[in-house]
Amino acid sequence: FLCGVCMFSPCLRGYLLYDVNPPEGFNLRRDVYIRMASMVKTLRKEGDDWVLVLPPWGRLYHWQSPNVHQVHIPWGEFFSLTSLQANVPVIEYEEFIAENGGPFIDQVLVLQNYAEGWTDGKWEEKVDERPCVDKLMYSKDKQGYYRGWFWGYEETRARNVTCISAQGHASIMAPVLQKNITVTSVMLDRAETLLHDHYAGKDYWDTRRSMVFAKHLRLIGDGFREKYLNSTDDRDHTIYSEDWTRMKAKLGSAKGGPYLGVHLRRKDFIWGHREDVPSLKGAVKKMRSLMKKHKLDTVFVATDADEEELRELKGLLPDMVRFEPSREDLELLKDGGVAIIDQWICAHARFFIGTSVSTFSFRIHEEREILGFDPKATYNRFCGDTEKDCEQPTHWKIVF
Numbered sequence: 118f119l120c121g122v123c124m125f126s127p128c129l130r131g132y133l134l135y136d137v138n139p140p141e142g143f144n145l146r147r148d149v150y151i152r153m154a155s156m157v158k159t160l161r162k163e164g165d166d167w168v169l170v171l172p173p174w175g176r177l178y179h180w181q182s183p184n185v186h187q188v189h190i191p192w193g194e195f196f197s198l199t200s201l202q203a204n205v206p207v208i209e210y211e212e213f214i215a216e217n218g219g220p221f222i223d224q225v226l227v228l229q230n231y232a233e234g235w236t237d238g239k240w241e242e243k244v245d246e247r248p249c250v251d252k253l254m255y256s257k258d259k260q261g262y263y264r265g266w267f268w269g270y271e272e273t274r275a276r277n278v279t280c281i282s283a284q285g286h287a288s289i290m291a292p293v294l295q296k297n298i299t300v301t302s303v304m305l306d307r308a309e310t311l312l313h314d315h316y317a318g319k320d321y322w323d324t325r326r327s328m329v330f331a332k333h334l335r336l337i338g339d340g341f342r343e344k345y346l347n348s349t350d351d352r353d354h355t356i357y358s359e360d361w362t363r364m365k366a367k368l369g370s371a372k373g374g375p376y377l378g379v380h381l382r383r384k385d386f387i388w389g390h391r392e393d394v395p396s397l398k399g400a401v402k403k404m405r406s407l408m409k410k411h412k413l414d415t416v417f418v419a420t421d422a423d424e425e426e427l428r429e430l431k432g433l434l435p436d437m438v439r440f441e442p443s444r445e446d447l448e449l450l451k452d453g454g455v456a457i458i459d460q461w462i463c464a465h466a467r468f469f470i471g472t473s474v475s476t477f478s479f480r481i482h483e484e485r486e487i488l489g490f491d492p493k494a495t496y497n498r499f500c501g502d503t504e505k506d507c508e509q510p511t512h513w514k515i516v517f
């Protein structure tokens with residue numbers, strides 16, 4: 118077992134696995150990674166050799182391109198593993214299977230909120246083993262092992278599944294794992310239940326900076342910028358270092374390419390008729406006024422709009438530039454790769470405007486913060502057509 122054994126004998130490795138509520142999208146999942154990385158750092162402070170197992174990407178609600186195989190996707194397809202590893206020890210799930218001698222997870226802890234909510238309206242950090250509140254997404258097989266989604270790996274089994282009510286920061290789980298768990302592999306399911314240890318502090322930013330996009334995606338984005346947007350790092354003062362520990366651009370140093378970058382979130386953001394999301398007409402009006410104000414002739418639009426809305430948008434804004442991969446490229450890049458390239462291009466624009474409370478837009482803000490853009494050119498969002506108090510996004514200043 119793990120507790121403190123490293124001081125006296127060869128260290129056993131603890132594997133921390135995790136998963137997130139199925140409907141959550143790509144960019145919230147990237148945020149949960151930051152919380153889990155922080156927890157592994159806390160666990161390692163005691164000297165134990167914990168490693169974070171990267172949950173394979175797949176079956177995401179928003180990744181709907183037909184006939185593209187989108188399951189069992191390793192993190193290396195989207196992010197630079199060496200960069201992640203320079204922050205905290207991580208391994209891909211298939212490496213875990215190899216190291217662990219098979220697809221067995223010793224213990225799954227399903228995190229849940231307290232059934233009674235916050236007692237007396239008072240916030241306190243707490244964690245307890247409790248009966249499961251929701252229907253368990255795991256079922257016992259004939260041999261007594263638990264089956265579950267497990268990122269689409271049908272052969273994976275858990276030896277034990279328990280529910281834990283947790284309220285607090287990610288690291289409140291560290292003592293639970295250190296004191297009570299005498300196994301080598303633990304999976305936290307519904308890991309989004311835990312909060313950030315210190316949102317937007319140094320540790321947050323270290324992990325965020327380590328989430329360097331995979332090189333092939335950056336290269337495709339850079340090639341597109343040069344070819345269609347007249348944008349190169351030299352001219353735009355956005356020189357990037359693959360080694361994130363050396364990437365310390367001063368805010369205001371980046372100029373960005375001569376285009377307006379837009380993230381226009383649609384689909385489920387408009388189905389709810391949200392007050393803070395504009396009509397296409399409203400959005401295009403805003404784009405035109407920003408282009409005029411910032412003397413930009415080109416606009417790059419990243420959007421998840423459906424076919425019908427895209428047609429309407431093209432009619433309203435015939436000169437917009439979009440990244441539209443061929444069928445073959447889409448099969449290689451997958452929806453996740455295309456999303457990253459869209460984000461990368463938006464991150465290099467002279468001026469950026471995104472969509473209210475979209476984590477897709479938030480991740481672009483962070484990327485621009487890392488590249489050294491003036492916050493005024495980054496923390497902007499569309500307002501709903503009739504929205505009265507259109508509060509703009511918060512500037513989360515980078516900390517080195």
Ligand SMILES: C[C@@H]1O[C@H](OP(=O)(O)OP(=O)(O)OC[C@H]2O[C@@H](n3cnc4c(=O)[nH]c(N)nc43)[C@H](O)[C@@H]2O)[C@@H](O)[C@H](O)[C@@H]1O
Nearest residue numbers: 140141142143144145179419420421455456459475476477
């Ligand atoms: C309401 C909530 O919204 C949350 O979405 P939100 O924060 O925008 O952001 P995400 O969590 O990333 O989910 C949106 C997904 O839609 C696609 N998508 C959205 N905008 C673009 C775009 O401009 N370009 C490309 N290529 N793809 C886009 C992409 O797959 C992305 O991961 C969801 O995570 C939750 O599940 C929930 O639906």
